Structures are given as C-alpha cells and as structure tokens.
Amino acid sequence: NAGVMQNPRHLVRRRGQEARLRCSPMKGHSHVYWYRQLPEEGLKFMVYLQKENIIDESGMPKERFSAEFPKEGPSILRIQQVVRGDSAAYFCASSPSPMSTDTQYFGPGTRLTVL
Amino acid sequence: DQQVKQNSPSLSVQEGRISILNCDYTNSMFDYFLWYKKYPAEGPTFLISISSIKDKNEDGRFTVFLNKSAKHLSLHIVPSQPGDSAVYFCAASETSGSRLTFGEGTQLTVNP
Numbered sequence: 062n063a064g065v066m067q068n069p070r071h072l073v074r075r076r077g078q079e080a081r082l083r084c085s086p087m088k089g090h091s092h093v094y095w096y097r098q099l100p101e102e103g104l105k106f107m108v109y110l111q112k113e114n115i116i117d118e119s120g121m122p123k124e125r126f127s128a129e130f131p132k133e134g135p136s137i138l139r140i141q142q143v144v145r146g147d148s149a150a151y152f153c154a155s156s157p158s159p160m161s162t163d164t165q166y167f168g169p170g171t172r173l174t175v176l
Numbered sequence: 177d178q179q180v181k182q183n184s185p186s187l188s189v190q191e192g193r194i195s196i197l198n199c200d201y202t203n204s205m206f207d208y209f210l211w212y213k214k215y216p217a218e219g220p221t222f223l224i225s226i227s228s229i230k231d232k233n234e235d236g237r238f239t240v241f242l243n244k245s246a247k248h249l250s251l252h253i254v255p256s257q258p259g260d261s262a263v264y265f266c267a268a269s270e271t272s273g274s275r276l277t278f279g280e281g282t283q284l285t286v287n288p
Contacts (some may be wrong), residue, residue: 065219094275103180103265103278104220117275152219159274164210167219 063088065155065168066135073174080140080147082171086155093136094165095128098150109159110136116159143175179203180268182279189286195253197282199266202247206268210276211240211251214263223264224251256286 066085074080086093091112096104106120110130121128125143130136140147150172154165181200189195197211207228212220226233226240226249233240239252253260266279 067219092274096276096278103182103280104267104276106275106277109275120275154219154276156274163274164222164225165274165276166222167212169217169219172217 065090065153065166067151067153067168067171069171070169071172071174073176074143075176076144077142080143080173082138082140082151082153082173084136084138084153084155084168086136086153087166090155090157090166092156092159093130094154094156095136095138096152096154096167098152098170100149104152107138111159140173143173145175148173148175177202178280179206180266180277180279182264182266182282184282185280186283186285189256189284191258191286191288192255195251195256195260195284195286197251197253197264197266197284199249199251199279200247201249201268203268203270203277204247205270206277207271208269209240209242209249210267210269211238212265212267213260214265214281220265253284256284258286258288260284260286 095107098104108128109117125141127139150170152170154167156163156165210225211223214220242249263281267276
C-alpha cells in the first residue's frame with residue numbers, strides 16, 4: 062500500500078514563474094491537506110480539500126496561491142508569480158476521514174527554491 | 177500567535193537514557209494531540225497520539241503524557257537509541273476541524 066506521494070521532490074523556479082506541486086493521497090484516503098514549512102520553522106496549515114471541494118483554505122495566502130483536488134488525479138497546489146519568500150518545503154498529508162482523531166499521513170514533501 | 181510551543185529547540189541525550197520532549201498549548205479547544213518525527217529531507221512520520229479524555233498513552237518505547245489543566249504534554253522515549261535522532265514535532269487539532277497546528281520542533285540527538 063503506497064504512502065502519500067508528492068512530486069516533484071525538488072523544484073527550482075525563477076521569480077515570476079509558476080510552480081505546480083502534486084500530491085497523490087494514500088489509497089482509500091479522500092481528504093488532503095497542504096502544509097508549508099519555512100526554514101527554521103514548524104509546519105503551517107495552508108488548505109484542506111476533499112474531492113472537488115475546498116473545505117478550509119484559511120491558511121492560504123490570499124493572492125497567487127490556489128489548490129484543487131479534482132475527481133480524477135492528484136491534488137495540485139499552484140503558486141503563480143513566485144517570489145523568493147515562497148521558497149519552502151511544501152508537505153501534503155492525507156487521511157481517510159475528516160475526524161480530528163484520524164491520523165494524517167505525510168508525503169516526503171516538495172522543496173521549492175525560488176531564484 | 178503561536179498556539180503550540182516547543183520551547184526547547186534542541187535536546188541531547190545519551191543512548192539508553194530517557195528523552196523527554198515538552199510541548200505547551202494555549203488553545204482550549206484543542207482535544208487531540210500528536211507527535212511526529214522528522215528526518216532531514218523527509219516528511220513527518222506519525223509516532224503517537226493522545227485524546228484529551230486521556231492523560232497517558234503508551235506505545236512501546238514511546239509514552240505521551242497530557243496535563244490538560246496545565247495545557248502541557250510531553251513525549252518520553254525510553255530507552256533512547258541513536259536512530260531516534262531527529263526533529264520531533266508536537267501537533268494539535270480541534271474536534272470541529274481536522275487541521276493540525278504544529279509546534280516549532282525539537283531536534284533530539286541521541287549520542288552513542
């Protein structure tokens with residue numbers, strides 16, 4: 062049973078370009094969460110999605126960031142017009158239900174570097 | 177506003193001894209707490225969790241203690257092993273939502 066998969070593992074973009082990060086949840090999991098870890102900090106919640114629905118995007122920056130989880134295919138976190146401050150590790154997690162007691166399992170992360 | 181705090185950025189312990197990692201929280205609505213371990217360039221790995229209706233949960237060498245009145249939890253690892261060297265994150269969630277709020281992490285080093 063494969064775990065949470067993220068790709069690419071490393072992504073380098075120049076300022077102003079777009080970054081697309083992909084996340085495939087664990088088999089049987091339909092709830093996906095995105096977190097960001099800035100250097101020397103803990104993980105910060107960004108967005109929670111179910112298939113075709115954004116449930117909670119309270120942690121997402123208001124501009125340039127968007128997320129989706131289509132009926133088919135992986136969840137996508139999209140960052141438009143990247144800036145140096147977007148450089149971070151982006152982690153995706155999945156769970157089988159939205160219950161707070163259901164453990165979230167994390168992928169290996171995508172490390173975004175903005176030049 | 178840092179709702180989950182791990183005040184010790186690092187901890188060094190001898191192999192075979194006990195490691196105690198601490199975590200404090202301020203949000204009274206948190207009712208589920210988790211510890212994750214993270215190696216460099218990898219994602220966090222779930223270790224152990226505890227519900228607010230309990231004060232202790234044990235799994236092998238790992239025990240988590242919860243003191244609700246003090247809004248404090250701790251992770252005990254005994255005996256500590258060199259392979260336990262990693263960053264440990266404390267996380268919390270509310271019943272009403274499943275987003276996790278993380279602490280800043282504590283780097284544990286277990287010396288042989």
